[in-house]
Amino acid sequence: MQEIKFFVLDGTYKIVYGKPEIILFAKTSDNKQIIVKDRNFEPYFYVIPRENAELQEKLERLRVEEENENYFVTRTEKIKKNFIGKEISCIKVYTNIPAAVANLREIIKLWDNVESVNEADIPFIRRYLIDKNIIPLMWYSGKGDFSNEESRVPVFELKTAEKTDEEELQGLKVLAFDIETYSPFDMQIDMEKNPIIMLAFYANDFKKVFVWKKFQTNLAAVEFVENEQELIEKFKQTILEYKPDILAGYFSDGFDLPYIKTRADKHKIKLDIGWDSSEIRSKSGRENTMSINGITHLDIFKFIKKTMGPTMDTDSFDLSSVANEMLGEEKHDVSLNELTHAWDNDNEKLETFAAYNLHDSYLTYNLSMKMMQTIIQIVRISCIPMYDVNRMGFSQLVEGYIMNQAPNFNEIAANKPSNDNLAKRRLNSFEGAFVFEPKPGLYKDIVVFDFRSLYPSILTSHNVGPDTLNCDCCVKQNTPDNENWFCTKKKGFIPFLVENLIKTRSKIKEQVKKDTLAGNPVNTALDAQSTTLKLLANSFYGYLGFYAARWYSVESAKSITAWGRVYIQKVIERALKEGFIVLYSDTDSVFLALGNKQREEAKKFAADINKELPGVMELEFENFYPSGIFVSAKMGSYGAKKKYALISEQGNLKIRGFETVRRNWSLIAKEVQEKVLDIILREHDKDKALNYVKSTVKDIRSKKVPNELVVIKTQLQKELLDYAARGPHVAVAQRMMNMGRKIGPGTMIKYIVTQGSDIIRNRAKLPEEVKAGEYDATYYIDNQVIPSVERIFNVLGYNKEDLLETKEQTKLGGFF
């Protein structure tokens, strides 16, 4: 018997001689990749019988024989468990293989004297990690023996594993990558047709750009190869030699890896870089996902958007905006349109693009490292491997955490809802948060406060959860809406978990505070742990109201918002009484304008409120904004929910709800909107903004605007014949097909609306059919540019006609 120290990155299983074998992809303390196998774990699930029914014998006889596989029960145990607030007796049923669980549960749940079948839908590897308490990315000391099995990495057969005290993970190797592809101007991305022309890698100790055309360069990272085929071989080889634990990309689930895979298939290259020599493959699911056995494929775009997105200032998640906000850096400013031209005609220009390519992978690497501690902490708390954490939503993370904790409380997990139930739950809407509608306008000196821990603190202090709801022992309405009650005698399972999260977090915060006072460097792991605990605690409310949740409870969610409305309204009342101008409030945040007051007074206001709030509840100072604009979503006089733009003291624009200008809008409309917000908030010059719009309108009229700015893009979602409504993009697609072009679902249709008096779809033409200046100026002014800024100008006291007037506006002064 030998002893090794290791941590697990991910895992899977396979059947060997009719028995399941757990396979863990792990790393040892001397920084070696290792496969850890465990042959001693049995699949099982629970059966809850109806009133005293005797089921064990019948269960033990159960056996299904199919052509290639037999599914049967190996043994059963009677066991006491807790289930939604009650102690019950149930049967633990063991089966021969994992697949038998899914197979047999379908039969058993139809039996008359079966109340329900539980925990029969948990992936085997997750079951193993939870039951053996093997948390990914934590150190374990394992006993067992190395096997002489043939494999790319050594195989260790595990007998026992024990957690060690160490927390720090040294030597987690992250390698970022990025590709550039050949893409003629104005053509859709076509993985089948267009080759990859550059490939960059970046790690702290490794920088490389592979290119298959030669040019003069001083860039040390550049390495020339002969052709695309060799470039893909280099992709494989680099990964096999560098041996990263994490391969990071930006939108690489949706672009880089599917692209590389498509091209590799074309060249008949096998991308067999998994530790077990398996190939890169896409996992089933709606959205593209790419995975490699042993190597964690991190799509940092997905993680940032899902997990950090809601609290970030930026409204757009392209690499440049995200890098700007998180790292204070941007992409290189080069025009990608010229890349293909340079590739075909002007190789000496390629150096700029190679540098651009490398820089993108550098940004991807740094974003990954910036997020790494947070990701590690989420993995550890939810006991879910990084690959899945990367791709999961919040509710799944919460559920992961609850599932992980359930055995410690002897709780049986509730089942996921059936399809019928799901449909019913989706209809269950309830009164949400309180929203104070903003009055459209331009404001200065805005302070934003929010109640970050509003919902979790309500949840714990009022003992809210499915197992305390309308209990038998209390029977007295105690929610603000007087519809339900929550037990006041016994702490519920969910509130207990949330309270633990909050308590653990405040301990960590204390520690961080102590360290800071002592002048010690900030411990980033502790910091990330605190963020994660907060994130998780804040997600419970949403989870309870999420239709697909196991521990779903609308009554709980509904009562939490009811209490929430009570608290936020108290804050608003008080702010008004003290003479602040309340601009806007939604759920747990309040936007106040200082008016004649000082910033200090606002801080004191929050401090006073905090003195009166119970327990962990806290009104936090979010930020100060010198100016901001709230815009009406409708033409009426009501303010819009979530449609505003603010500028911080550092000069960062925080734009919310203006994302309507997306790819099915022309570039000219996007440009004008951005520029107008920028001029108004940064320069405080509404005349300049107005004149800018007017001069753009003039340019459009006099046909000075290049065609590329008036192209409208829409993607075909289905086969052409399946369209009932013939919009302009459908009409253009039809003509493309008649011209013999291959189109289908996913094809990007680009068109320009040209002059004429016919209906729009007959005037929509392919960009290459349109000569400069043939676009319909009126259409672009009335349907694109004006609508994108009209509401902004309404706020400033102008109407559509003012924007179209030809004469220049003179300075009026008096801005706010």
Added chain:
DNA sequence: TCCATCCGGGG
């Protein structure tokens, strides 16, 4: 007001 349709990120 409701139902169907599209976007996002990447080149």
Added chain:
DNA sequence: GTGTACGGATGGA
């Protein structure tokens, strides 16, 4: 793989 999936806005009816 004991699975499995968004959320929001728009615009036409």
